[in-house]
Amino acid sequence: ASAAFISPTTKRIDYHIRFQNTGTDTAYKVVVVDTLNTSLAHTNVVINSAIHPYNFSVVNNILVWEFYNILLPDSGADYAGSQGYVNFSTGINPALGLGDSVTNDADIYFDFQPPVITNMAKTTIVNNISVVEETLKARVLEVYPNPSKDVIRIKNTSQTDLQAHITSAYGQIIC
Numbered sequence: 157a158s159a160a161f162i163s164p165t166t167k168r169i170d171y172h173i174r175f176q177n178t179g180t181d182t183a184y185k186v187v188v189v190d191t192l193n194t195s196l197a198h199t200n201v202v203i204n205s206a207i208h209p210y211n212f213s214v215v216n217n218i219l220v221w222e223f224y225n226i227l228l229p230d231s232g233a234d235y236a237g238s239q240g241y242v243n244f245s246t247g248i249n250p251a252l253g254l255g256d257s258v259t260n261d262a263d264i265y266f267d268f269q270p271p272v273i274t275n276m277a278k279t280t281i282v283n284n285i286s287v288v289e290e291t292l293k294a295r296v297l298e299v300y301p302n303p304s305k306d307v308i309r310i311k312n313t314s315q316t317d318l319q320a321h322i323t324s325a326y327g328q329i330i331c
Contacts, residue, residue: 157277200247
């Protein structure tokens with residue numbers, strides 16, 4: 157989910173479902189199945205993006221992305237190429253109030269294998285979603301310019317080594 161906490165006036169939640177072929181051979185078909193919580197409006201789903209062409213269907217509150225002939229290589233052969241994603245947003249039931257939560261997870265099927273179940277995303281409606289000011293002062297990693305086309309600069313002001321992944325605007329890990 158795009159946020160762990162939202163205000164009572166929030167109208168939509170964005171979801172980003174990542175998948176990766178960690179098997180030992182190319183995946184020819186990947187199916188992402190997301191059974192929406194009844195607190196989410198499945199009639200108000202907007203598909204924002206996906207890594208590959210897909211067929212999309214909705215049955216009741218179940219969203220299904222089918223990636224046919226995706227030819228997703230295994231992670232041992234091509235780590236970056238073995239990854240994919242779908243990104244969508246959906247409306248929230250306006251009857252939800254302070255303290256209510258919305259949960260969501262998805263099942264991902266690679267060819268004829270049993271599903272891989274994503275982590276459960278939980279978004280809670282709270283009164284105050286501000287960031288503690290002290291955390292803003294503790295900036296130890298600067299990456300600029302953002303966005304960038306060819307060159308990026310990374311400045312680490314901490315006393316320890318840090319590890320980072322660079323992703324494209326589509327959520328693909330570049331390095």
